[in-house]
Amino acid sequence: MNVQDYKYFLLKSIFYDLSLYFGSESKIGKNLSDLEKILEYNNLLLLDKVSSKLVDIISDNNGFKFTEPENKKFLKSIFTTFKKHVEKDKTTNGEYTINGEYIRYYPLSEIKNSIIYPDKIKDNSSDDYEKYIENLDWEKIVDSEDINSVLNTLSNIFCYVPYFKDGKYGIGDISFYDKLKINTALASCLYLLKERNELNESFLNDDEYEHFVLLSGDISGIQKFIYTISSISKGVLKSLRARSFYLEIMLEHIADEILEYFNLTRANLLYTGGGHFYLILPNYSNIEEIINNIIQRLNDWFIDNFYIDLYIAMGVEKFNFNNLKDFSSVFKKLSSKLTQMKQRRYIYGFDNGQLNNLLSLKVNKYRECTICHSGFHITRERIIKNEKTKESNLGYVCDTCFNLYNAGKYMLSKEESIFVVNNNGKESLDNNLMVGLPSLYYECGKNENKEIDRYLYFGTKEKINSSNLVRAYSKNNKENKYVNLFLGDYNFKEDKEDKNLIDFETLVKGTENNNTIGINRLAVLRCDVDSLGDAFMNGFIGHADILRTSSFSRHLSLFFKYYINFICEGNINIDNYKLFGDSFHNNSFDRKEEKRIVIVYSGGDDVFLVGHWLDVINFSFDLRESFRKYTDDKLTFSAGIGFFHTKYPISKMASQTGELEDLAKKNEYTEKNKCIKKDSVALFGIPHSYKTEEDKSFKYVFTWDEFKEIKSKIDFLFSVCYFSKDDYDKEKVLLSVSLMYRLKQLIELYDKDRGINIARLAYSLARINYNNENNKNYNLFKDKIYNWFTAGYKEKEDKKNENDKKSKYLNKEIKYLNIALDFIIYLFRKE
Structure with a gap:
């Protein structure tokens, strides 16, 4: 195969109809047209075949109608065609109709360092965008030695530009980048088949x-x-x-x-x-x-x-x-x-x-590694030196775990690139910054041929020989010439210059100069998108084509692998969630929007992260609201949030939070007489005393909307109460920790089917000190608490009369109150 011809073919497939958007008369259109002429590949048979098939897919409306004029400047959200947008309209002879109010547009933009949401209001910044495009060095882009680098650049600048050709626009939810990417993918396959003499003209024209x-x-x-x-x-x-x-x-x-x-x-x-x-x-x-x-x-x-x-x-x-x-x-x-x-x-x-x-292999041949607990590799006692802790003994550790530990700060640095190298010239590289990778040329038992080995190297490029470099990646760096990987890699740092990762203790407790507040607990969040498999299989009615499938997965990956970093920073372009709102003021608690969180993993649809418990709660709501706006409220996710001591085994944290996530996904609720599943969060942990699934699910699982009711309870309590001498307010009543525990005890008694003890509740409320200055708030407080409890009691009695097996379940009002009290107690506790 002629390598240069193949490169021109790939470039031609990428730029095949890119100038259409700008028009041949515009400056940028002429530039792109000239570039296409420069590309020395003239046999367009394969490209014409592929492009025409994709254009047919794009131009097919398949019954969708719009009540507002088309605007070819702006890309519609991929969720325009997603199943929850589609309803049968009897007035249009059963055709599928999209009302104008449902349509969302992306702004005409490159990928930026902030979340790009689709919106009803069309962006009018097209002039700025076109000037940006005009100023790009297009000849330099085309002259790149690496086709992946060209794709890298174009993915950034054309992912929010709609595709159209010869007036064929279709629904308008396919971007130029998705078209050129799939165009190149399919055309390159045909080219390679032809090179192997496995494609002739009759095969090419046979769509079956x-x-x-x-x-x-x-x-x-x-x-x-x-x-x-x-x-x-x-x-x-x-x-x-x-x-x-x-x-x-x-x-x-x-x-x-x-x-x-x-x-x-x-x-x-x-x-x-x-x-x-x-x-x-x-x-x-x-x-x-x-x-x-x-x-x-x-x-x-x-x-x-x-x-x-x-x-x-x-x-x-x-x-x-x-x-x-x-x-x-x-x-x-x-x-x-x-x-x-x-x-x-x-x-x-x-x-x-x-x-x-x-x-026939012997597994445990060596002393167990103290990090991964494997006995499959040689382990050595490892001593590490640190400026702060001086020396620390990691114990007996295998080479892989030790090198991953050493390379940790490079993995977490935004400035560093990551290289894949082979064994040529390995002696010039730092072995402690290298970790093995699989190779398609690896042969079991022939390990002595070191040239077939692959390594992940985290050092600088200067020491890498050209013959040694296999490929290079950059992280979240759209301008880098290497292949860009979007990765959720946010990690909170007390000192921005410190490349070392924060430890659990500091993450939870803070430092002498930057104290945290509340109970010293680590929270672990695990979540993933609800019914994602079904969304891929059945999410597009009449439009489940390769272009929309590719676009759909790309948008989800962009959110969970890139935009999630900005959510951790508090940069979400919507109001940040605060569990305790602005009503809570404390001089020692200057809560910034940036979260005390470390992302362990954030993939194409799921997340695992750890952090300070309050920041994790606030982050989870920021994530949920951002995701709702990003997907136009057409996808949901469920989450488990577990609270743990910092010394608790991480494997147990992961598994128990996974159980909470499973409970959230099993949650059901009724809305407008329709049973809806998932879209929920499960909190805290599963007590050992809870034996059955029924017991596990009744107390700490909520829909995200129900959780807002918990917050409303917190907001009310903060509006009429103060909680310690430090935040004394003469117009409010004191809600002491002991009173909160008494109220929780009454809720527990109610929960155990013993009925509400009106006398004990009245006695607890009567013991609260009040005077002329706080009398108004005292009456608001006691009336609200009394109404919540007694309303729950009456509902419970009704359920008993109906022989409802679920009569032991807490009434929602006091169920929400119970969790609200938990959070307030956590806010003022330390251990």
């Missing part, structure tokens, strides 16, 4: 012929690999974040290894995240044999380095041009194949040699 395959990869064992470390080991948070980051880069690396093996670019990468990736590959005659060989080599490497702790499964599904319009069917078939493969681990077709070799 399966030219392509969709490959899905899935790494198992991620949870165990990340969370196996002990909370009492030194630098637990650094190790935790480093292990998570390592797997994120490994996933990108494996996808790139496969793409490079097939001579493809990242245009063929549909999605990476959560241990999964999807690639579009050419349907070679021996494609299944090739993929089986790739899987076997990757798992050989995993076995040699991590035994069975990590495993990769892959499956392929063939598809044709006709399948592009209903790509969800391809995903469904592929999902089924991947499930079957996971059930037959280490067996490829009729080859079970890897499984037999695995059974």
Whole structure:
């Protein structure tokens, strides 16, 4: 294959119709037209075929109608076509209709350092955007040696620009970037098939012929690999974040290894995240044999380095041009194949040699690593030096864990790039900043051929020989010439110049100069998008094509891998949530919008992070409200938030918060006589005394909207009460800790089906001191509390009369009050 011809072909496919948006008469349009002429690839048969099929998909309205004029300058939100937008309208003969009020537009913009929301109001800054485009050095972009670098640049500047051609605009929710990316992905597959003499003109014109395959990869064992470390080991948070980051880069690396093996670019990468990736590959005659060989080599490497702790499964599904319009069917078939493969681990077709070799391995050959607890590798006693702690003994640690620990500060630095190197010239690099990576050329038992090894290197590029460099990545850096990876890597720092990761104790308690407030508890948040699989499979009625599938996954990844960093910073372009609102004033508590949080993992749809309990609560609501606006309230997520001592084992934190997340996903509520599931949050933890699912779910699981009722209770209590001598207010009544516990005790008695004790409640309220100055607030307080309790009692009696089995459940008013009191108690406690 002529490499230069192939490069021109790829560039031609990228710039094939990009000048359409600006028009041939404009300055930028002429520049792009001239660039297309420069590209020395003249055979447009393959490009014409692919582009025409994609334009047909884009231009198909499929029954959607609009009540307002089209505006081709602005891209409609991908959720314009999402299923919750669509309703049958009998007045239009059963056609699907979108009312103008539902349509949201993205501003004409590049990707910025803030969240870009779709909105009803059209942005009018197109002139500024076009000036930005005109000032780009287009010849330099085209002259780049790396096609991935070109894609990198164009993804930033064309992801919010709508595609149209010859007046064909369709619904207007497909961006120019999505079109050029899929155009390049499919065209490159056809080019490679033609190079192998597996494509002739009759095959090209046959839309039923399966030219392509969709490959899905899935790494198992991620949870165990990340969370196996002990909370009492030194630098637990650094190790935790480093292990998570390592797997994120490994996933990108494996996808790139496969793409490079097939001579493809990242245009063929549909999605990476959560241990999964999807690639579009050419349907070679021996494609299944090739993929089986790739899987076997990757798992050989995993076995040699991590035994069975990590495993990769892959499956392929063939598809044709006709399948592009209903790509969800391809995903469904592929999902089924991947499930079957996971059930037959280490067996490829009729080859079970890897499984037999695995059974003969000796696992625990060495002293156990104090970080990962594996006995599969040589361990050594490691002493680390630190300016603050001087010396610290990590114990007996394996090379992988030790190098991940050392590389932690580089992983968390925004300035550093990440390099993948091979073994050529390895002696010039710092071995303590290198961690192994799988290779498609790895052969089990032939490890002595070091040139086939791959390493993740966190040092500077100056020491890397050109023959040593395999590829380079940059993090959240759109201007970098390396392949940009959007990664949720926010980590709170007391000192912005300090590259070391904060520890659990400092995260929770703060420092002498920057105290935290409230109980010293670490909160762990785990959440993911509700019914995401169903959204991919059934989310687009009549529009489940390859373009919208790609755009949908890209927008979700952008939110959870990039925009989440700004939410942690408090930069959300909407009002920040505050559990205690502005009514709580304390001189020692100058709460900034920036959260005391460290993201452990944030993938394509799910999040795991740790932080100060109050910041995690506030962040979770900021995340939820941002996500609602970002998706136009068409997707939800559920979360578990657990509270823990800092010395509690991290693996237990992860598993118990995962249980809370599961409970949130099982939650059901009724809205407008319709049962709605999920969209909930589960709090605190699951007491050991709760035995059944029914018991687990009744107390601390709420919908996000219900949680707002808890906040309203908190706001009311702060408006009429003060809680200690430090915040004394003569016009308010004292709500002491002892009184809060008495009220909680009455709630517990109510909960145990003993009935409300009116006398005890009246006695507790009567003991509150009041006078002429605070009499008004005292009456408001006691009346409100009394009404909440007695309303709950009456409702309970009604349920008893109906023999309702759920009669033991707390009335909502006092259920919300109970949690509100918990939070206020946490606010004023220390231990």
